[in-house]
Amino acid sequence: MKVHVGADATAEEAGAIAEALAEHFGVDIEVYAGAGAGDGEPAASASPPEPEYPLDDDLGPTDREASLREEIQDILEGGPEKYRERLPDQGKLFVRDRLDLWFGEDGDGGPGDADREGAAAGVKFEDGKFANFDSWHPNSPDVDEYDESDRVPADGLITGAAEFEGRDLHFMANDFTVKAGSMAGRGVEKFLRMQQRALKNGKPVLYLMDSSGGRIDQQTGFFANREGIGKYYYNHSMLSGRVPQICVLYGPCIAGAAYTPVFADFTVMVEGMSAMAIASPRMVKMVTGEEIDMQELGGPDVHAKYSGSADLVAQDEQHARDLVAELVTYLPDKAGEKPPKSDPKPPTYSPDGIDELIPEAPNRPYDVHDLIERVADAESVFELKSAYGPEIVTAFARIDGRPVGVVANQPTERSGAIFPDAAEKAAEFIWTCDAYEIPLLYLCDTPGFMAGSQVEKDAILEKGKKFIYATSSATVPKQTVVVRKAYGAGIYAMGGPAYEPESVIGLPSGEIGIMGPEAAINAVYANKLNDIDDEEERAAKEAELREEYRRDIDVHRMASEVVIDEIVPPSSLRDELVARFDFYADIEKDVPDKKHGTVL
Structure with a gap:
């Protein structure tokens, strides 16, 4: 509020007023x-004093409030005590202790982390702490006789909001001491409300799953209903791509419960305790x-190596938290926001060693992790699904x-x-990014898509098209490096020139062609070579043809014809990528006006 006083008022008078x-x-x-003042600095200003309770105020919490606090404390104890006592033998924490681990002040569930x-x-x-209170608590008028085996505090599901590693998020956590973490009417309602709020406010969702599935003996009212x-x-489908959804599994999640982890963007399983399946053994x-x-x-x-449903496998509960704490540093809170940047670090190993790392012979192996560690900031490489489809590293x-x-x-x-x-x-990784x-x-060094009867049965064409589709449809900035081999449709999937990356750059070891020299010579010149009877002459001719073909697919030819944008000295690769990612950070790309594609 602005107040005007006479022009001759002193500063002390203005302050008192x-x-x-x-x-x-x-x-x-x-x-x-x-009278005309008001645009400049005020002569004095003041804020209302903080309210002080009267010294003679003898009002305080009543028995009613004390009773409520006792009820809350009882709810926090979870299900029947015998089930809590079994948790240490199963290697898992009680759900409230698990929340201390995730959201405590020091992130280790230590003493003093719990309050409120x-x-x-x-x-x-x-x-929803009081969900299903009337069905079991002795203070409820609906309960004639208390039976500990009937305890279903919070209906076995905890939902709320928390701060994790400086980020606000929604969370849910099953209480395995309540009917094996099974889901029923009130808990389902809490779960749905949490998801719907996340859709509205655009904050990530953390699912701490430990559920045996739907509570079969209480399915009326929650299984097939609209809500x-x-x-x-x-x-889950509406949240997908709207906010990051991260799921950590702590127990045998069966049937409906198993769909939450597979719908999540990232799934962490804990060794020795977690599992998921469409049906129980x-x-x-x-x-x-x-x-x-x-x-x-x-x-x-099973899910890390064969189904691909697990992104990460943790050794124990603390390790699961540590993995997710690192994971979220790469993610924004919601779609449309840029992921958070960190202070730059030099790579673990010098980029000067890249050229020596890449063998001259196209068929000699090397570990691409060593290349990534010479390009990326030190201690920043975070690989997902390392045991599944290991022919490609996604990190x-x-x-x-x-x-x-x-990729x-x-x-x-x-x-x-x-x-x-x-x-x-x-x-899937490209789609999520x-x-x-x-x-x-993209770091391309591939002879292309595998051929053979078994991979055809395993849907190489079907899954290959998804790979190519994801690369085609991605609108984020893309940089492609032809490290060595870029044969066949492999260069298509790996962000080749036709797929509108911001740049395609090559190392001097790079080759781009329909196939490698050996396969090409066999495909084109097999009959001619077989007509040469003299072995030495045939070998010499084959070497000549191979060298001629190799010149055609060499990266220098591709740069000469402007198929690729540039050949860079390997020791300069990191600096080149830094410059190009920085320059194209805000590039805008459009996709055709349509509802969505039909491939994924």
Whole structure:
């Protein structure tokens, strides 16, 4: 509020007036001297004093509030005590202790992290703590006789908002002491509300899953309803690409519960305790006759190596948190935002060694991780799905502090040929990077897509097209490096010239062609060579043809014809990428006006 006083008022008088009015009206006051004043500095200003409780105020918490606090404390104890006692033998934390681990002040669930009625220090608030209270708590008028086995505090599902590594997010966590973390009506409603709020406010979602699936004996009212458990996966689909969804598995997630981790952008499984499957071993035996335990059916090894459903495997609960803490540093809070940059670091190994690292012979292997470590900032390479489709490496990294998604052929794995699993992995990774504005770096060294009857049965064409489609559709900045071999449709999938990357640059070891020299000579000149009877003459002719073909596909020819943009000295590759990613950071790309493509 602005107040005008006479021009002859002293500073002391103006100050006294400001303080008196601020106290009386309870608002900020600015006092100006003179009728025309008001645009310049005030002669005095004051804010209302902080309220002081009267010294004789003897009001305080009542028995009613004390009773509520007792009820809350009882809810925080979780399900029946016998189930809590079993958790250490299963190698897992009680869910409230797990929240301390994730959201405590020091991130290790240490003493003193819990406050506000037992909530972890980083938990801002919890929703639905009293869900299903009337069905089990002795203070409820609906409960005639208390039976500990009937305890279902919070209906076995905790939802709320928290701060994690400086980022605000939504979270849910199953309480395995409540009917094995199963999902029922009130818990389902809490889960759906949390997802719907995330859609509205654009903050990431963390799922801490430890659930045996839907509570079969209570399925009426939550299974097939419009706002029932099926809506989980509708909401997952709507959230997909809107905000990062990260799921950590702590137990045997069965049936419906198993869909949350596979819908998430990133899934972490914990060794020795987590698993996921469409049906339990008991159900599998009943349906198929197969006898199998939960780990063999859907443990981390299965989903990290064979299905590709697990992005990361943690050694224990602390390791799972550490992995996610690193993962989120590469991600924005929501679509449309740029991922956070970090302070630049030089690479772990000098870029000067890149040329020596790349063998001159196209068929000799080298580990592409060694190349990445000479280009990326030190300690910034974060690989996903390392055991699945290992012929391609997919990893987040930083180049001069900027997060990028790396898609690199791995010559130590089947010569870097692209197999179906690798193609699928790459397509999904590219799609995720594009959703969250993470630029892409392709490091191409592949003889192309694998051929043969088995890969045809494994859908090499179907999965290969998804790889090519993802590369084609991605609108983030893309840089492609032809490291060595770029044969066949491999160069298409790996961001070749036709796929509108911002740049295609080559190293002097690079080659681009329909196929390699040996295969080309066999395909084109086999009959001519077979007509030469003299072995030495035939070998000499074959060497001549191979050298002639190699000159045609050499990176210098490609640069001469402006197929690629530049050949760079290998020791300058990092500096070149830093400059190009920086220059094209804000490039705008359009896709055709359509609802969506039909490939993915």
